[in-house]
Amino acid sequence: MHIPDGFIDAPVSLAAAAVAVGGVAVCLRGARRTLDERTAPLAGLVAVFVFAAQMINFPVGAGTSGHLIGAALAVILVGPYAGILAVSVVLAVQALLFADGGLLALGLNVVNLALIAGGVGWLVFRGWTRFVGSGRGSALAAAWSAGFLSVLGAVGGFLVEFALGGVAPVSLSAVIAAMFSVHVVIGAIEGVITALIVGAVMSTRPDLVAGLRAPRRAAHPQRAAA
Amino acid sequence: MGDRPGGHVPGEFLHLPGHSPVHRLPAHVKIVAAFLTIVVIVLTPPTPAWVFMAYTVVVVGVVALSGIGPATVLRRMRVEIPFVAFAVLLPFVGQGQRIPIGPLELSEPGLLAAWNILAKATLTLLVSVTLASTTSATDLVAGLQRLRVPDLLVQIVSAMVRYVHVVSQEWSRMSRARAARGFTARGPRSWWVLGQSVGTLFIRSYERGERVHLAMVSRGYSGRLPVLTTTTAGPAEWARALTVPVVIGVISLIPLIAAAGTFAGGAS
Structure with a gap:
């Protein structure tokens, strides 16, 4: 769910936009370093994938269904730079072409759903597979945790923004309690879906899972693009 | 496929092809105008209701000019529903002084905030829906290019x-x-x-x-x-597009000037 305009005040929205611009600039530089001129088509197609994956409903039962937010999935599959870029582009296109999420609030949404969720997802997955183990079971547990914590990280970002620039006179602790209790469930579902998809990719093309590759082999395409 | x-290049998304004056404006001009309009609306202090009424007249005027049907606009505003729900809850859960309205005791700041969120979220969403409905994906890409968005992006x-x-x-x-x-x-x-x-x-x-x-x-x-x-x-297109944020901006200034006037009048 994207923050609309008018929900967080203008100064905080503009500050978040500045942070988002900085973060996206870092990711552009990082992606160009690791993917060089393959960046545009690959990140573009990954953005399309994230966009499509967000629309797929996973039925929960009783007529409700969940869907993916996708930042953790994107960074696990294509690495932090291209993954965060792809999710940011999805958010921008949603704001501009679908009126989903405000224009002034785009910075807030990019900070929460791309920078924080992607950053947390990458650190958790990378840290877990490095220090706990990178076997299949461990990688799937890492993917679950990355998905789960990426959602809680995004909620944390939203709560900080709400505390600084929220226009509603409700007690912050009530909002924190409500948001976290709802998003623990959403995060658990995000984790399960993320782990299932990462597992599926690992069985057919394990070489495509960027989170499992040996670090720092920048500027060398992983496989001859054929 | x-x-x-x-x-x-598919030109779909929310885009409805058309030849209205809003459709014909270049994308980058429209993006800038929409963004400025939204900033002014969000910056407006919540109190005077008539300011938001005046905004509504301007924004609905632009929607009418663009020729998007009211049913389409309403359908596209569904994304607001969760936030409407939050706003409706505010008078009940809000803090501060309670005032009796009918059989209920509602929080006064809660009511004010609910009104503020609803008015701003609805008006700004109308602006976004108009932008999305009158701009094709191809034009958007060209517009971003014109706005000096980094080439790779x-x-x-x-x-x-x-x-x-x-x-x-x-x-x-x-x-x-x-x-x-x-x-x-x-x-x-x-x-x-x-x-x-x-x-x-x-x-x-x-x-x-x-x-x-x-x-x-x-x-x-x-x-x-x-x-x-x-x-x-050209300057004519910029002028036409920027009329909207400028009019909205002038409206937003009226209560501030009026307040300053009363203050000056009271002091003399």
């Missing part, structure tokens, strides 16, 4: 809007194949199958990205795309 993979957006239909049709073919084998998504037990499918969708998307890259390289791509269309905007 198989016959024309990425061969044409524009290329990613361009690749995304070009292939979004290809990938979503890839997904509908996979759904059809699953359905043909008797699969219905029902409850969490179907997640494993859906997860496998989404994993496959990722691999196909990624490999398509690699093929697209090679096809681009074989046509001489070296990291930059040639600029084929240049949309330029």
